[in-house]
Amino acid sequence: MARTAARPEAAAHRELRPAREDCPHCGRRTWADYTNHRTVTTLDGLLRLDLTVRRCPHPDCPLHLRPYRPEEEGRVALPQHEFGLDVIALVGSLRYARHRTVTEIHAELTARGVRVCPRTVTNLLDRYDELRALGLTDTQRLRKLTAAWGRVVLAIDGLQPDVGHEVLWVIRDCLTGEPLLARSLLSATEADLAALLREVQDALPVPILGVVSDGQHSIRKAVASALPGIPHQLCQFHYLREAARPIYEADRHAKKELKKVVRGVRPIERAVEGQDGPEAEVTRGYCLAVRSALTDDGRPPLCASGLKLRDRLEAIDAPSVVWRKKGVADRAEEAPGARRQRARRDGRPVADDPDRLRLGPPGGTAPGE
Ligand SMILES: [Zn+2]
Numbered sequence: 001m002a003r004t005a006a007r008p009e010a011a012a013h014r015e016l017r018p019a020r021e022d023c024p025h026c027g028r029r030t031w032a033d034y035t036n037h038r039t040v041t042t043l044d045g046l047l048r049l050d051l052t053v054r055r056c057p058h059p060d061c062p063l064h065l066r067p068y069r070p071e072e073e074g075r076v077a078l079p080q081h082e083f084g085l086d087v088i089a090l091v092g093s094l095r096y097a098r099h100r101t102v103t104e105i106h107a108e109l110t111a112r113g114v115r116v117c118p119r120t121v122t123n124l125l126d127r128y129d130e131l132r133a134l135g136l137t138d139t140q141r142l143r144k145l146t147a148a149w150g151r152v153v154l155a156i157d158g159l160q161p162d163v164g165h166e167v168l169w170v171i172r173d174c175l176t177g178e179p180l181l182a183r184s185l186l187s188a189t190e191a192d193l194a195a196l197l198r199e200v201q202d203a204l205p206v207p208i209l210g211v212v213s214d215g216q217h218s219i220r221k222a223v224a225s226a227l228p229g230i231p232h233q234l235c236q237f238h239y240l241r242e243a244a245r246p247i248y249e250a251d252r253h254a255k256k257e258l259k260k261v262v263r264g265v266r267p268i269e270r271a272v273e274g275q276d277g278p279e280a281e282v283t284r285g286y287c288l289a290v291r292s293a294l295t296d297d298g299r300p301p302l303c304a305s306g307l308k309l310r311d312r313l314e315a316i317d318a319p320s321v322v323w324r325k326k327g328v329a330d331r332a333e334e335a336p337g338a339r340r341q342r343a344r345r346d347g348r349p350v351a352d353d354p355d356r357l358r359l360g361p362p363g364g365t366a367p368g369e
Contacts, residue, residue: 092168132184158216167184194221289312
C-alpha cells in the first residue's frame with residue numbers, strides 16, 4: 001500500500017557534490033547545473049540529501065549536458081530508491097543469515113525505528129536478491145550501461161549491518177551510479193576483494209579509469225594487486241574527515257574555553273528585565289548577540305565553530321573597546337556615516353554598522369557608561 005501520511009522531517013542532512021569539476025571526456029570545466037533532493041530512510045533515521053549535479057556545457061563534447069551526479073550518492077541508496085542500502089543489507093542478512101520471516105524482519109526494523117510496512121519488507125528482500133544475483137554475465141546490460149561514458153570509475157564498499165555478520169560488498173560505477181556487482185562475504189581479505197575486482201574488470205567492455213573507496217587496508221591492497229596502475233582515491237568525505245580531525249579536536253577545545261568566558265548571560269538579562277532606557281536596551285542587545293554567537297555553529301571541517309565564535313565575540317567586544325578608550329560623549333554628536341568611516345579606517349566593526357551586529361538603537365550608550 002502506498003504511504004498515506006507524509007514522511008516526518010529528515011533528522012540528518014548532507015550535501016553531496018561530484019568529486020571532480022572537469023569533464024571526464026574533454027577535461028574542460030563543467031557547470032554545477034542544478035541540485036536534486038532526495039530523502040532516504042537509513043538505519044540511522046531519515047537522511048536528506050542535497051545533490052549537486054554537474055554537466056558539461058560544451059556542445060562539441062560527447063558528454064554535453066549529460067548529468068554527472070555525486071559519486072557518494074550511490075553509497076547511500078540505489079537510484080530511485082527510498083530505502084538506504086544499509087536497510088537492504090540488514091533485511092538480507094536477517095533473512096538468509098538468521099532465517100527470519102518477513103514478519104519478524106518487519107518487527108526488527110520497526111524496533112530499530114525504521115518506519116516501513118510489511119509489504120515493503122518483501123520488496124526490499126527482492127532488491128537484496130536482485131543485488132545478489134547481479135551477475136556480470138549480462139553483457140548486454142553492461143554494454144548499455146557503460147556505452148554513454150565509455151569508461152567506468154569503480155566504487156567499492158562493504159555494508160555490514162551488524163558486527164559478526166556477513167558483509168554485502170557492492171561494486172558500482174560512479175559515472176552512472178549503477179551497481180555492477182554485489183556479493184555477500186563472511187570475510188573480506190585482500191584476496192577475496194581482489195577476486196571481486198578482477199571479475200568486474202574481466203566482464204566490463206570499457207576501461208576502468210579509477211577506484212574510489214574509504215581506504216580500508218584490505219581494499220587498498222586488493223586494488224593494488226588486481227588493478228595495478230589504476231588510480232585509487234580515498235573517498236573525499238573520509239579523506240577530509242581524517243585530515244581535519246586534529247584541527248577539529250583543537251577547535252572544539254578552543255570553543256569550550258571561549259564559552260567559559262562568556263558564561264552567565266542569563267543573570268545579566270534578568271538584571272535589566274522590565275527596565276527601559278537606552279542602557280537596558282543596549283545591554284539586552286549585547287546579551288542577544290552573545291547568545292546567538294554561542295548557538296551559531298560552524299560546519300567542520302571547512303568552517304570551524306571555535307574560530308567563528310572567536311570572530312563573533314571579537315566583533316561584539318570591539319565597539320565597547322573603542323568606547324572605553326575614547327569616551328562616548330563626542331561620539332554621540334557624530335553622524336552614523338562618519339562613525340562607519342572611522343570604523344573602517346580603524347579596521348574595527350561598530351555597533352550600528354549595517355554589515356555587522358546590530359546592538360541596540362543607533363547612538364545608544366555602551367553598557368556600563
Ligand atoms: Zn566535456
